[in-house]
Amino acid sequence: MECPKVKLNNGVEIPIVGFGTWQSKPEEVVHAVEYALKEAGYRHIDCAWAYDNEKEVGQGIRNSGVPRSEIFLTSKLWCTHHHRVEAALDETLANLGTDYLDLYLVHWPIHLNPNGNNYKFPTRPDGSRDVLLDWRIRDTWSQMEAVLKKGKVRAIGVSNFSQRVLERDLLPYAQVVPAVDQVELHLYNPQLALVAFLKSKGIVPQAYSPLGSTNSPLLTDETATAIAAAHGLMPADVLLGWLVARGIVALPKSVTPSRIAANYKGALAAAAALTEEELERLDGVAAGGKQKRLITPPWGVDLGFDNWP
Numbered sequence: 001m002e003c004p005k006v007k008l009n010n011g012v013e014i015p016i017v018g019f020g021t022w023q024s025k026p027e028e029v030v031h032a033v034e035y036a037l038k039e040a041g042y043r044h045i046d047c048a049w050a051y052d053n054e055k056e057v058g059q060g061i062r063n064s065g066v067p068r069s070e071i072f073l074t075s076k077l078w079c080t081h082h083h084r085v086e087a088a089l090d091e092t093l094a095n096l097g098t099d100y101l102d103l104y105l106v107h108w109p110i111h112l113n114p115n116g117n118n119y120k121f122p123t124r125p126d127g128s129r130d131v132l133l134d135w136r137i138r139d140t141w142s143q144m145e146a147v148l149k150k151g152k153v154r155a156i157g158v159s160n161f162s163q164r165v166l167e168r169d170l171l172p173y174a175q176v177v178p179a180v181d182q183v184e185l186h187l188y189n190p191q192l193a194l195v196a197f198l199k200s201k202g203i204v205p206q207a208y209s210p211l212g213s214t215n216s217p218l219l220t221d222e223t224a225t226a227i228a229a230a231h232g233l234m235p236a237d238v239l240l241g242w243l244v245a246r247g248i249v250a251l252p253k254s255v256t257p258s259r260i261a262a263n264y265k266g267a268l269a270a271a272a273a274l275t276e277e278e279l280e281r282l283d284g285v286a287a288g289g290k291q292k293r294l295i296t297p298p299w300g301v302d303l304g305f306d307n308w309p
Ligand SMILES: NC(=O)C1=CN([C@@H]2O[C@H](COP(=O)(O)OP(=O)(O)OC[C@H]3O[C@@H](n4cnc5c(N)ncnc54)[C@H](OP(=O)(O)O)[C@@H]3O)[C@@H](O)[C@H]2O)C=CC1
Pocket: 019, 020, 021, 022, 023, 046, 047, 107, 159, 160, 182, 183, 207, 208, 209, 210, 211, 212, 213, 214, 215, 216, 219, 236, 251, 252, 253, 254, 255, 256, 259, 260, 262, 263, 295
């Protein structure tokens, strides 16, 4: 089944269901990506330099036999690389074995010390993350704009940017409005106000951890379970289909072939089956006492998100 696409603000089209690769072990992700492309029908892969598995994702893409031109490939600039965007991008391109990305994202609005005590998560003597507090995110973004202009990527965007950070630190200085903001979006953290803001700016919201990530509390949610049963679907289908029906790009991850296939098919089936009344019930689950943010790294910096513990 072909995946519906969403048009980004520069005209590039992105398949609305993508395949996640965070925490997929290198030896597993090769097979998972190959299966996702060759057997399950995905044409959009979400990667990141920080996942330490880009080489194996690239191998999985080649093993699948699906032409690169048919795949929408995203990766992300890690926090220790904000001062050298093009060099970091080149490393990602070499890892993946490709000469362009479809989308390159700033992973977090944070610059970690590139000369610190660790290549990925440098810390200060007190154990806190070694954040360069006076770095201006607009200086990262202008380098993102430069690699877009050079044609090394087809679109640029951000991840984990709140409305406050976008409005205060990025949009007033941007020549190119970010094409997407990839944030934690799921039944228990729907971020309805942020989604409305992004849409008002022409920025496509992408949902990470759409199934509730590792050891998800969402898959047994009573509203999702009841709505799934009413349609002969699985709760995971409903969690994904609700996002897709709302025009949000969903990025489910799995290394289990049966789930990889079920998530893709189920997301599209549920998006078509859910009624407006059911979508509204799902919109309201978090506000009904279930609000929970699941991915909260200890940055030690206020990122401007609601419900950050
Ligand atoms: N920009 C950012 O900061 C972030 C980006 N992301 C992106 O979003 C993607 C998805 O988020 P992620 O946090 O991985 O979590 P997901 O919400 O996709 O959940 C993944 C977990 O759910 C399990 N699972 C998958 N499908 C099913 C199913 N049908 N039934 C039951 N369990 C299932 C997986 O197990 P198994 O694999 O064993 O099958 C895994 O444990 C990431 O992989 C990454 O690409 C994620 C977090 C942060």
